[in-house]
Amino acid sequence: MIKKFTLIILLFKCLLLPTMNAQINTDRMLTIGKNALYFEDYVLAIQYFNKVIRVKPYLSDPYFFRGLAKYYLEDYNGAEVDLNTCLSKNPFMVDAYNVRGIIMSKKDNHEQAIKDYSSGLEISPNNINLLINRGNSHSATEAYNEAITDFDRIIDINPGMLSAYLSRGAAKTHAGDSIGALKDFSKVVDLNPYMSDGFAFRGFLNYQLGNYEDAKTDFDRVIELKSDYANYYMIRGAILYQLDDLRGTMRDFDKVIELDPKNSMAYNNRGLLRAQVGDKNRAIEDFSRVLALDPGNLLTLFNRAILYNELGQNKEALRDVNIIIDNYPNFGQAYGIRSAIKRRMGDENGAQIDMMTAYKLESDRRDRDMALDSQTDSKDSEDKDESKDKRPKKKATRSKSDKDIRNYDKIAVLDDFEENEQDEQLVESIRGKVQNRNIFIDLEPVFGLTYYSGDTILSRPAYYEKEVVAFNKKELYKRPLIITNREIEAEGLKYIRLTNDINDITQELQDEETDRDILIARGALYSMVMNYSNAMADYNEILKSDPSNVVALFNRAYSRHKMVEVIASLEEATQAPNNVMLQGPIKAKTNHTTPKPEGEASHILDYELIINDLNRVIELSPEFEFAYYNRAIIHCLKKNFLQGVEDFTKAIELNPEFAEAYFNRGLTLIFLNQEAKGTADLSKAGELGIYKAYNVIKRYGSEELTGKESIAEVE
Numbered sequence: 001m002i003k004k005f006t007l008i009i010l011l012f013k014c015l016l017l018p019t020m021n022a023q024i025n026t027d028r029m030l031t032i033g034k035n036a037l038y039f040e041d042y043v044l045a046i047q048y049f050n051k052v053i054r055v056k057p058y059l060s061d062p063y064f065f066r067g068l069a070k071y072y073l074e075d076y077n078g079a080e081v082d083l084n085t086c087l088s089k090n091p092f093m094v095d096a097y098n099v100r101g102i103i104m105s106k107k108d109n110h111e112q113a114i115k116d117y118s119s120g121l122e123i124s125p126n127n128i129n130l131l132i133n134r135g136n137s138h139s140a141t142e143a144y145n146e147a148i149t150d151f152d153r154i155i156d157i158n159p160g161m162l163s164a165y166l167s168r169g170a171a172k173t174h175a176g177d178s179i180g181a182l183k184d185f186s187k188v189v190d191l192n193p194y195m196s197d198g199f200a201f202r203g204f205l206n207y208q209l210g211n212y213e214d215a216k217t218d219f220d221r222v223i224e225l226k227s228d229y230a231n232y233y234m235i236r237g238a239i240l241y242q243l244d245d246l247r248g249t250m251r252d253f254d255k256v257i258e259l260d261p262k263n264s265m266a267y268n269n270r271g272l273l274r275a276q277v278g279d280k281n282r283a284i285e286d287f288s289r290v291l292a293l294d295p296g297n298l299l300t301l302f303n304r305a306i307l308y309n310e311l312g313q314n315k316e317a318l319r320d321v322n323i324i325i326d327n328y329p330n331f332g333q334a335y336g337i338r339s340a341i342k343r344r345m346g347d348e349n350g351a352q353i354d355m356m357t358a359y360k361l362e363s364d365r366r367d368r369d370m371a372l373d374s375q376t377d378s379k380d381s382e383d384k385d386e387s388k389d390k391r392p393k394k395k396a397t398r399s400k401s402d403k404d405i406r407n408y409d410k411i412a413v414l415d416d417f418e419e420n421e422q423d424e425q426l427v428e429s430i431r432g433k434v435q436n437r438n439i440f441i442d443l444e445p446v447f448g449l450t451y452y453s454g455d456t457i458l459s460r461p462a463y464y465e466k467e468v469v470a471f472n473k474k475e476l477y478k479r480p481l482i483i484t485n486r487e488i489e490a491e492g493l494k495y496i497r498l499t500n501d502i503n504d505i506t507q508e509l510q511d512e513e514t515d516r517d518i519l520i521a522r523g524a525l526y527s528m529v530m531n532y533s534n535a536m537a538d539y540n541e542i543l544k545s546d547p548s549n550v551v552a553l554f555n556r557a558y559s560r561h562k563m564v565e566v567i568a569s570l571e572e573a574t575q576a577p578n579n580v581m582l583q584g585p586i587k588a589k590t591n592h593t594t595p596k597p598e599g600e601a602s603h604i605l606d607y608e609l610i611i612n613d614l615n616r617v618i619e620l621s622p623e624f625e626f627a628y629y630n631r632a633i634i635h636c637l638k639k640n641f642l643q644g645v646e647d648f649t650k651a652i653e654l655n656p657e658f659a660e661a662y663f664n665r666g667l668t669l670i671f672l673n674q675e676a677k678g679t680a681d682l683s684k685a686g687e688l689g690i691y692k693a694y695n696v697i698k699r700y701g702s703e704e705l706t707g708k709e710s711i712a713e714v715e
Contacts (some may be wrong), residue, residue, distance in 0.1 A: 026052050028491070034065060039692065042069040060090035068099060076103045094120045098129050101137070110137040111353075126157050132498050135167055144175035162188050166201055173205055181205055196226040204235060212242045225673075230260040237269065241281045246273060264293040268300050298327055299405060302334065306342050317341050332361030444486045444660040444690070447626040448558030449551065450524055450712060451477065452494075453484035463655075465624055467550040477501075477521040483626060483662060490528050496524050516542065520551055523559070532563035550621050557613035557630065564606045597708045607634050625654035629661050641668055659688035667696070 033048030049066035052059065067082030083100040097120030104113035116136035120127060136152035151168035154161055169184030182205060188198030219236040226232065235254030250273055256266035271286030283482060286303040290297055305320035318341050324334045339354035449468060463483040472480040479579030490498045505522045508514045523538035539556035542549050611634055616629040632647030648665035652658050666681030687695040 010382065025102065026055050028377065030062060030065070033062070037065060037069055037072075040072070042072050045069045060086045060093060062095075063089070064096050064099075066094060069094075071103060072098060074669045076106055079103055085409045089210060092123055094127055094130070095126045097123075098127075101130075105133070105137055105140070108140075113137045114141075126153075126160070128157060131157075132164065135171070139167070139171050139174065144171045147171040148175070160191060161172060162195065162198070165191075166197055169201060169205075178205065178209060194225060196222045196229075196232075199225070200232065200235075203239075207235065207242075212239055215239045215708070216243065228259060230256045230263060233259070234263075234269075246277070249273060255356070261462055262293055264297065264300075267293070268297070268303075271300070271303065275303070280311055283307055284311075298324060302405060305334075305337060307343055309543050312344070314341050314345050318345070324405070330361055331405050332358045332365065334358075334405075335361065397446055400430055420497070443633055443636060443664045446558060446561050446630045446661075447483055447485045448487055448527070448562070449481045449483060449555045450487040450528060451479045451481060452488040452490075452528065453482055454486040454488040463626070465621075465622060465626070467624070471517065471520065471551050474515060474517060476515060476518045477505075477525075481521075481524060487528065487529060490696065495529055498529055501525055502529070516545065517549075520549075520555065523552075523555060527555070527559050527562065530562075530566065532559045536560040536563075548620055550617055550624065553613045553617045553620075554624070554627060555618070557610045560606060560610050560613075561630070561634075564610075607638055610634055623654055625651040625658060625661075628654070629658070629664075632661075632664065636664075636668060641672055644668055645672070657688060659685050659690050663690045663693055666693070 014711065021305075022546070029048050029052045033045045033052070036045035036048060046066055046069045050068070051061040052062040053066070055099060056062075063082045063086035067079040070076075070079035070082060080100060080103050083096050083103070084098045087100070089666035090096075097116045101113040101116035101120070101222075104116060114134055114137050117130045117137065120130045121134070124130065131150045131154045135147045135154070138144070138147035138150060144402070148168055148171050151164050151171065154164040155168070158164070165184045165188045169181040169188075172178075172181040172184065182202060185198055185202035185205065188195065189202065192198065198229070199218045199222045202223060203215045206212075206215035206218060216239050219232060219239060222232050225234065233252040233255040237249045237256070240246075240248040240252060250270065253266050253270040253273070256263055257270070260266065267286045267289045271283040271290070274280070274283035274286060284304055284307050287300050290300040291304070296350075301320050302324045303535060305317050305324060308314075308317035308320060318338065321334055321338045321341065324331065325338065327657045328334060335358035337356045339351045339358060342348075342354060383698060393645070449464075465483060468481055502522055502525050505518055505525070509516075509522075519538040519542050522533040523542075526535035526538065536559050537557055539552040539559070542552040543556070546552070611631060614627045614631040617624055618631075621627070628647045628651040632644040632651065635641070635644035635647060645665055645668055648668070651661040652665070657663070662681045663685035666678045666685060669675075669678035669681060672678075682693040682696055
């Protein structure tokens, strides 16, 4: 009877096993796909999501993530199709509305984008992602009051979100509320005086208002904070020009060219200044560089024609001015210059014809201008009465997009600072800058002692510690403990095997002669099956009798850290179901609201307990580099970044080949605006096997750190 019952159970397991494996495999495929997405291997991610969709086409998640991957690959139409399918299966997925709205914005279909954001907000009314994106779409459609309302809501939810003040200030600027915009930009400066954006936006608005001294003060501070951004020097150069500081203006235009050697606007402006001070040959060099970069720039071409004419270079001057007249046949001044050239070349008849043409065109223009002036005289006199102030008269300039040939001799300034910033963000569209100034540092994870490592990085050196080697010599388990930050969490059959091993060790412990250090082995196995409470209980038991056991202390800290991570992820899922981390302007993480005090206090207490254990490890084994490394990560989690850098540095001193420590120190230094040191560390990390470091260097070598989901959130 017992044999028959056993056979029935075995048969039942065999029938169930394919279903269980299918479930595990699809979940695993989805997880691997999301990991590939996170590490920006979008093509590979799509392949994994395809596999899940083939097996379980009724799920909404794989369509969403596949759509997200296509979005990153700029396949907007394909992404839209997947997101439509996702929402047809699950109309309550907030992030799908968000990403589809962003795609609509990319297609300049802001009306549809607003509908998607609004649909998401019906489900999640306080979702900052949706509110900020809808606000931006309202601004794009010039619905500035609606945009301001959205930004108001964001600030009500999260009063410390700097990007909301910047966006609201920009909307107020366009809506004509300069005073309100200045207040918003000043609020950003007050909240974070070390962030350049607040000063930059306020400075540019002051420039537009004619408050040049205030604008200069702001941009002096901007450049002090961020000295490697060419447009900041371009704007300050325009400000100094208004203040009659031509030498300072020239210096700033020189700096723009140093930082951005292909900036045609800087060459044009510098050429105009050189022409003004009589440095005509070098001005021609600048104008020629502009034309090499932008052959269709006829204003610059006319400026070069004027200088060639003044220097008597008739052939070159005639060539340039002929092109101008072909494109602007009613521009009298060009005929006047060509008349002078032809006269010097002996073409008196041609010179006379051009002179008469110039006279006629200029006479007609003056008549038109006088007619217009007579219509506006009364209004101008009223405006003058109302606008009497002590500010200096603004020198004539032109906007960068102004192609009016009559403005050839005016220096160019950026059309709109806020627009220019936005355009730059869209180039790094999903890497975020102004829209989410909150920065996320994606640190390499903590190290622990385990029996199975998931590390697949090539050429990674094996790590050793003498205490671990001594423990492994006891051969208390069939595998040696290894040091890794890529512990494999048991699933499926491996979970069953590890559970059986735990039970076997528990049986062995019934024998009083069993080495009690086997509790460390069982603790490591408990950790692998994510039973962190039992893991810590085993380490506690060891430490009662052996309080100086370095292995137990280190792994108790590790297990506690893993437990905190799990609890934090569950809390995040509770606060924002279906939330995923989106990069750049499309994110403003929905959990940026003020954290719950009790949860935050609990995590702080856990961090202190972890640090206590790591301090004890360092006291007992001062050369245990992984204790310094893990403690550095905890310091970063607590936003004690300088202490984190110190501990990463100590870990590197103890192990000069410690790739993860270089990587984490590099990211932390970049966040602290020490970009040169940070990128040097990242370079070393890449050399030692962390190849994603090169990707970070490419993005952030001369830029600020930007968004990725991570373990350290910084506002």
